[in-house]
Amino acid sequence: KNEVEQSPQNLTAQEGEFITINCSYSVGISALHWLQQHPGGGIVSLFMLSSGKKKHGRLIATINIQEKHSSLHITASHPRDSAVYICAASKTSYDKVIFGPGTSLSVIP
């Protein structure tokens, strides 16, 4: 079993829909990262969080430490949100990041 898992693996949504991507992890973590990878391959760090909730524009990330679960929400989705969204965990006492398999999101106009 992977230490960081995501669901769904693939997601297609209509423009304007509210989108949720889930991440669960089985290791102790120092921080949970949400990353966005565009079709060309470039990766952008969206959020890093260790508790609670963060919001940036139409993106919201939450984490529940007790349940070892995080969610990324996209409100009023747009075709430009189409990308692969990757959850990654920084393990407690480790410096390294463990990546989830990614969720491929396609938003249709």
Added chain:
Amino acid sequence: SQTIHQWPATLVQPVGSPLSLECTVEGTSNPNLYWYRQAAGRGLQLLFYSVGIGQISSEVPQNLSASRPQDRQFILSSKKLLLSDSGFYLCAWRYTGISYEQYFGPGTRLTVT
């Protein structure tokens, strides 16, 4: 502000040829540096990380090596490329200390033919 550069952006190399990918960071000192690879259809995998000049830790034994000759320079190398070395290579950095956020470079797409 901090900037991370990688080059080349794309590379096509024959099997058995050498490889050198370079990553440099500007605007910070003594960063932690990382090399990741994303093979086709797979997630990101950590290859090497470095906490200082000349200090390299390898995560996965393979055909590649890394070096850090200067504080903000990280190099990924191979003496003889394999077909399985094809993929997307990403360099990343982060501050030392309690912040764990990593910042990624633009990546190098390597195709071994």
